[in-house]
Amino acid sequence: MSVSHKSVGFQARKSTAGVAGGKPDAEHPVGEPLARVDGPLKVRGKARFAAEFALENLTYAALSYSTIAKGRIASINADEAKAAPGVLLVLTHENVSRLSPPPLFPEGAAGSTLPVMQDASIHWNGEPVALVIAESQEQADRAARLIRVTYEPEIAAIEFETVRAKAKAPKNILGEPTCIAIGDAEAALAQAPVRIDNIYRTPRHNHCAIELHALTAAWEGDALTVHDSTQMVHLTQKTLAKVFGVAEQKVRVLAPFVGGAFGNKSIWNHQILAIAAARMVGRPVRLVLSREGVFRETGGRTLTEQRVALGANADGTLAALIHTGIAGMTAHNDCPEQFTFPARHLYAAQTFLLSQKVAELNIVANTFMRAPGEAVGTFALECAMDELAEALNLDPIELRRLLEPDKDPVSGLPFSQRSLIEAYRRGAERFGWQNRSPVPGARSEGEWLIGQGVATATYPYHRFPGGVAKIRLSADGQATVQMGVHEMGMGTATVQAQYAAELLALPVECVTFEYGDSSLPSGVVAGGSCQSASIIAAVNAACEALFDELLKLVGHKSPLTGLIRTDVEAYRGGIRHRRDTDRFQSYVAILNQAGKDVLECEAPASEPSEAKRYSMHSYGAQFCEVRVNTVTGETRVSRWLASFDTGRILNARTAASQFRGGIIMGIGLALTEETFFDERTGRIMNPSLAEYHVPVHLDVPQIEVMWNGSPDPQSPYGVRGIGEIGITGAGAAIANAIYNATGRRIRELPITLDRLL
Ligand code: MOS
Numbered sequence: 001m002s003v004s005h006k007s008v009g010f011q012a013r014k015s016t017a018g019v020a021g022g023k024p025d026a027e028h029p030v031g032e033p034l035a036r037v038d039g040p041l042k043v044r045g046k047a048r049f050a051a052e053f054a055l056e057n058l059t060y061a062a063l064s065y066s067t068i069a070k071g072r073i074a075s076i077n078a079d080e081a082k083a084a085p086g087v088l089l090v091l092t093h094e095n096v097s098r099l100s101p102p103p104l105f106p107e108g109a110a111g112s113t114l115p116v117m118q119d120a121s122i123h124w125n126g127e128p129v130a131l132v133i134a135e136s137q138e139q140a141d142r143a144a145r146l147i148r149v150t151y152e153p154e155i156a157a158i159e160f161e162t163v164r165a166k167a168k169a170p171k172n173i174l175g176e177p178t179c180i181a182i183g184d185a186e187a188a189l190a191q192a193p194v195r196i197d198n199i200y201r202t203p204r205h206n207h208c209a210i211e212l213h214a215l216t217a218a219w220e221g222d223a224l225t226v227h228d229s230t231q232m233v234h235l236t237q238k239t240l241a242k243v244f245g246v247a248e249q250k251v252r253v254l255a256p257f258v259g260g261a262f263g264n265k266s267i268w269n270h271q272i273l274a275i276a277a278a279r280m281v282g283r284p285v286r287l288v289l290s291r292e293g294v295f296r297e298t299g300g301r302t303l304t305e306q307r308v309a310l311g312a313n314a315d316g317t318l319a320a321l322i323h324t325g326i327a328g329m330t331a332h333n334d335c336p337e338q339f340t341f342p343a344r345h346l347y348a349a350q351t352f353l354l355s356q357k358v359a360e361l362n363i364v365a366n367t368f369m370r371a372p373g374e375a376v377g378t379f380a381l382e383c384a385m386d387e388l389a390e391a392l393n394l395d396p397i398e399l400r401r402l403l404e405p406d407k408d409p410v411s412g413l414p415f416s417q418r419s420l421i422e423a424y425r426r427g428a429e430r431f432g433w434q435n436r437s438p439v440p441g442a443r444s445e446g447e448w449l450i451g452q453g454v455a456t457a458t459y460p461y462h463r464f465p466g467g468v469a470k471i472r473l474s475a476d477g478q479a480t481v482q483m484g485v486h487e488m489g490m491g492t493a494t495v496q497a498q499y500a501a502e503l504l505a506l507p508v509e510c511v512t513f514e515y516g517d518s519s520l521p522s523g524v525v526a527g528g529s530c531q532s533a534s535i536i537a538a539v540n541a542a543c544e545a546l547f548d549e550l551l552k553l554v555g556h557k558s559p560l561t562g563l564i565r566t567d568v569e570a571y572r573g574g575i576r577h578r579r580d581t582d583r584f585q586s587y588v589a590i591l592n593q594a595g596k597d598v599l600e601c602e603a604p605a606s607e608p609s610e611a612k613r614y615s616m617h618s619y620g621a622q623f624c625e626v627r628v629n630t631v632t633g634e635t636r637v638s639r640w641l642a643s644f645d646t647g648r649i650l651n652a653r654t655a656a657s658q659f660r661g662g663i664i665m666g667i668g669l670a671l672t673e674e675t676f677f678d679e680r681t682g683r684i685m686n687p688s689l690a691e692y693h694v695p696v697h698l699d700v701p702q703i704e705v706m707w708n709g710s711p712d713p714q715s716p717y718g719v720r721g722i723g724e725i726g727i728t729g730a731g732a733a734i735a736n737a738i739y740n741a742t743g744r745r746i747r748e749l750p751i752t753l754d755r756l757l
Contacts, residue, residue, distance in 0.1 A: 033653035051214035061287040062140035069682030070156035086139030109235035112365035125682035126296030158682035167357040183351030188320035192311025200380035204675035206300035211259020218284035258488040263368030295687030302366035308384035318349035333365035338373030348405035371724035382455035382732030408615030416614035416714035427643025440743035451741025457620035457729035462528040463608035468521035469538035470602040484523030491654025505570035529721020537605035545601035618646040622733040633753030647720035662726015670734035
């Protein structure tokens, strides 16, 4: 199957197998379904992850965790642990060195600004109270269990019902206003002829990346090298330098391969403690968190309680759009779970009230998790839209058509590009939406009720500042692009090699993308679905610098002599005149003629100002079919089709995989995932994959994804983010399908069978 990157028409891609059959277009590699460049290394076990660096003299670490949520350590008895075989050190607040508190994202990489183990105080149930270093992992694990801690507990804020009354508005939400009020939405709601006004609840979630959080760290004098499983090498470097009081240049952080990261592969206590311990024992250390450790010590998605109230006029237009609510948070982080953000951009309404609060809890600092805010915010908003459509006796897609704004409804900015209704139209056609009965419970097969649902997916466009790229062109015709960014399984290295190949007009095999190392030019965090646009902007700048240099190098006897940048373009491994196309010289010839083996150019990305001038978002329409068992209450997702409008697609295969991955997490969010939190003790009760249920193969139907690929005219090379949008709208699509199947509106996630019986 051939897939043209230039196509702006929708192309449905049925399966990875279908996509994988594509024959690469050598001239224009962008968009091609190129197989992952890191694939062979991974399937052969040759890709080394953070815990796989076998340093000489390596030691192994294990953590022990607090069992109270708030209070003080009264005593620690580590005698037995210290005497256990192989134990080299037991690190506690009594012997740890002075460490500066880690700076919070985005100044640093930390999920919390709390000082790490600097005194006897305890801030959450699960906080590390000791770290053991031993000669083997087994010895460290055993000794960690021999540490006896007694506590002086204090009353902790762990019951949501208690703290919600004291919820307050944060100063801002990720730099945006906490409250948006346009007109008197409550009054408009009260007068509206059709009203929906409900509370939606979403629980805590935990990240369950396949690769556990891990690091291997070694000090040499005051120089520190850390192999860390992180989505932010430069911020990790900066944070560790600050915490340990060394110069940034003395800290090197490497993360060439990361086995999944959905927002919390950042700095938590474990890296800081392991690195402090390595300095004390004078040997390198490896620490791999147990799965339990990931739940106890690294943050997840917080719980939310959301109100969505929609007041509609008789014609279906919105008189009032209200989305408010509360999320749990700690006093020492800044992740208020921006669930009101989708309602700021999706629908036209005469009045708005969009505001959210946080309730402070003594918990591990909650943090970003795939589409923080939007994942759970679209659950509430898009369920409410479905409820309104029914109240108006309108098809839910027709309702979205009626409410489609012509500019950003809150900021008034023009949309950079938005084809949401078109995405709905194409998706509906392919899914066969017209065959769906709007009457709940109308379709069944034996004991299974069958229903279909739809919801909008949306995620903002982000391009983060500070990125710098370097391009190295060598006389053997190879190019290397370098930037300290990340490959966590999404295809960064592959798509960026494709992009640079297109930009330089080189075969993609001649381009290598180097990343995942803080010694490379400054990258950006792999978060907020920002990497592709952020990298491309920096690579564009480096390419401009490279072309300027090449044109200076050509000298007096070149077909390109006297030409300036605007006269020329990249063409087949070199440069040619745009109009007088016979005037061509290859990069190799230019370098050879100049007697140079390599030419290197580095440049920073342009300031990311586009999102200040335009309302920039990715969109999609999620269609699903569910079957609900009338005897057991079990829900199976039987069909899925997602139709995206997410800017230009760089690689059909890796993009489809990103979309599907997000949707699969959305199935988990809707049906199975919940971190059980004991409100008496503040303890997470299911810190394992046996009891925290992520979707497995049998839970996932064939997921068909399609996209329009329309380039965004305001973003570098027309790309917007695609990493997170898949999870947005997915929860609501399932809840709406369950309603269509059963007539039951479940407004609390996850929709487990007990809620359906
Ligand atoms: Mo994503 S939650 O920005 O890694």
